[in-house]
Amino acid sequence: MSRDQVSVGALAPLVGYHLRRAWGAFSADFTAAMEGTGLRQVPFAVLSVVAANPGINQGAVGRILGIKRANMVSLINELVEKGVIDRAVDANDRRAFSLNATPQGNVLLAEAVGRIERHEQGMLADMTPAERSTLLDLLARIERRSPPTEADDGADA
Amino acid sequence: MSRDQVSVGALAPLVGYHLRRAWGAFSADFTAAMEGTGLRQVPFAVLSVVAANPGINQGAVGRILGIKRANMVSLINELVEKGVIDRAVDANDRRAFSLNATPQGNVLLAEAVGRIERHEQGMLADMTPAERSTLLDLLARIERRSPPTEADDGADA
């Protein structure tokens, strides 16, 4: 190794840079945690939202998670084929689908959450409970600064 | 708007979820900040590292930023064609290129950093200086938990 002591230069004091690297570390850890479940980040998030909001439709799931309508389609197909969510025409609006987690989906979700929590404990092992809650609070305040979670603007027309 | 008060369910207490959303908000803000400079996240990071480490080679840049060798090629080409970095065969190792920021590159970097700092001030407007430094500290501690920044394992052979 001929060259070491490399500096990241102007990146060092930027919050965005550290947010990116921290996110990357968590992301890799998430992938490891999900090994064998067949769940990836976004499908896991979708399952979580559907389970928490019985009868929700695709558009609403996309809106809260920042996923475009067009990209929801294959996501939902994947989860339906996997047998973890159930899709039925909405009784009140025949354009929409009513989504629900299946019993199997709730089992998978619980299993996934358990794995993730254990992995997060590893990632945050050197933080006190107070520090973790400070981190969550600071991150939540940044999120609120993001645009109105408008996952889909005037894409049509 | 027929359905509101949607919950993210099991995602709510997960640090990884909030890290992802916070990162997304910063990411969108970064893109807006860079409008007109022609710089994207990764090229900006590469320019920053090259400027801070005169004569560094591609592999070392990739190693510190977590970018694979193969993906460095077009990145460096792009920055060279843009005239912001300079590539010359390394005098001590004729396999390697010695990279340097051009005067124009340093100007662009300074301009970009100024823009980003102003945007970050907007994103972090509701945080005290103490809170910002706490955030940076907590993020840095998470980063350190990531794998040895091995951007390139035994890809060959």
Add this chain to the structure above:
DNA sequence: TATTGTTATACTCTATAACTATA
């Protein structure tokens, strides 16, 4: 034999635009 850079390629994620069927 290991390393630097290269090419080719593939897969995931996300984005836009145009379409249909309902409302």
Add this chain to the structure above:
DNA sequence: TATAGTTATAGAGTATAACAATA
């Protein structure tokens, strides 16, 4: 006319594998 879902497609970003030149 607006909305829910769909299809097709394109662009990033990142991954692997095999190769040449040099160490």
